[in-house]
Amino acid sequence: MSSIPYFQNLLLALLLATSYYRVQSYTFEPPGRDPASIDKIRSSEQATILTTENFDDLTAGKLVFIKFYAPYCPHCNNMAKSWNELAEYYQNNGKTDVLIGSIDCTDSPHGKNLCIKFKITGLPTLLYGPSGSDGVYLEEYGGEKTYDDLKSFALKELVPKCLPVSLDACTAEERQEMDSYIAMSYTQLNEMIQSLEKQMIELKESFKTKFMELQKDHDRMLIEKELKITRSKETIKMIKEVRETLVRDRQKTEL
Template identity: 40%
Template sequence: MKFTAAITLAFAASVSAYDVPSLTPDNYESVTEGKTVFIKFFAPWCGHCKKMAPDWEKLAEEWDGHAVGLIAEVDCTTEGKPLCDANGVRGFPTLKYGDPAGLEDYQGSRSFDDLATFAKENLKPVCSPANLDLCDDEKKKQIEDYMALSDDDLESKIKAEEEKLEAAEAEFKEAVTKLQADYQKLSEDKDEKIAAVKNSGLGLLKSVKASKSKTAKEEL
């Protein structure tokens, strides 16, 4: 009886799970058009992704049908892989948000409450070529200047900026590698010094002190 009830509950949970909009290169533009998005890039085998899935489904269901905000996901192991590659996804899950054509990294906590608060504060119309009325004068001028560029010039500028991001990432990794090497060397130096102190007779000194203390007590 208990076994049957457990199966029933499990089936009900699976049926009630919200079907989060799944993005691929084929539907990306049509699904995200006019939206400000919050996207989870994931891999089905990723443990952290599995743990996060129920909260992401709940959040997506809350935003279902919203005029502006969209909660979606991209499976980086199937048809969505080109989107993951294009957005520089290197780990799972990776969360990005904002203008579908210019996503930004989400760096906050991944608890449901924090995700929900972030979505509420950020999934609103943003300055973009499609929403010039939301841009300040500086951004409008920047968009106008970019619109005047040829496709080749735009691609060149995008590549140059992406190379800066790659350089920053490489610099960070190099610094971390150096820190790890320094830590290893410091740890080895510490172990050598500790061994030298012990080998110099510290143990014997303590043993002699303890012995003399014991002898002194016995003489009393």
């Protein structure tokens, strides 16, 4: 008995199983959410891929600009080219003190846990700043997402600033002020913060009160202006009527 039919049937079964697997894996996924699309988008990232495992090591002592994204997010994909160009610019110019990174919030748990840690609620979200103190100094970028805008912003903002984690960037005056805060206790710092916040509230209330007073003066002056204009118009009208009357009387006299 020939074994050829057996191997033919086995090959056919394998082909059917493979086709079934592909159908199950790809056909019923929305565009952009199938595994092939996701893998392609992830692999196209030129920025440093950050995960829970490497985040602390790769960002230590650096200024960071991080993109939190999802492979199937349309807005994320729209800015992908610009972000790749920014990453390549920093990589090619030897700016080793700055790290351009990407975190995939759908990559569980590697990226997803970082997105939870940084309380990311919308995608894409871009955070920037010094990486020290567990990301407490990171701020959200809210500008345009073209390459020129991102590069211009990064060159301006991703520079050492006077902070407790980067004292070398302080001027003599800034260092003196920073040292005075560092010497304070936790309670003293809290009291100073509360005092400054109180001053801010009082300034806002004072401005609001003065603005309302100015608004009242403005409204009063506006009413006075309108009344004067109305009176002047009425006077002008009356004078014109008198003038016309005089003209008519003169014409009658001449006749």
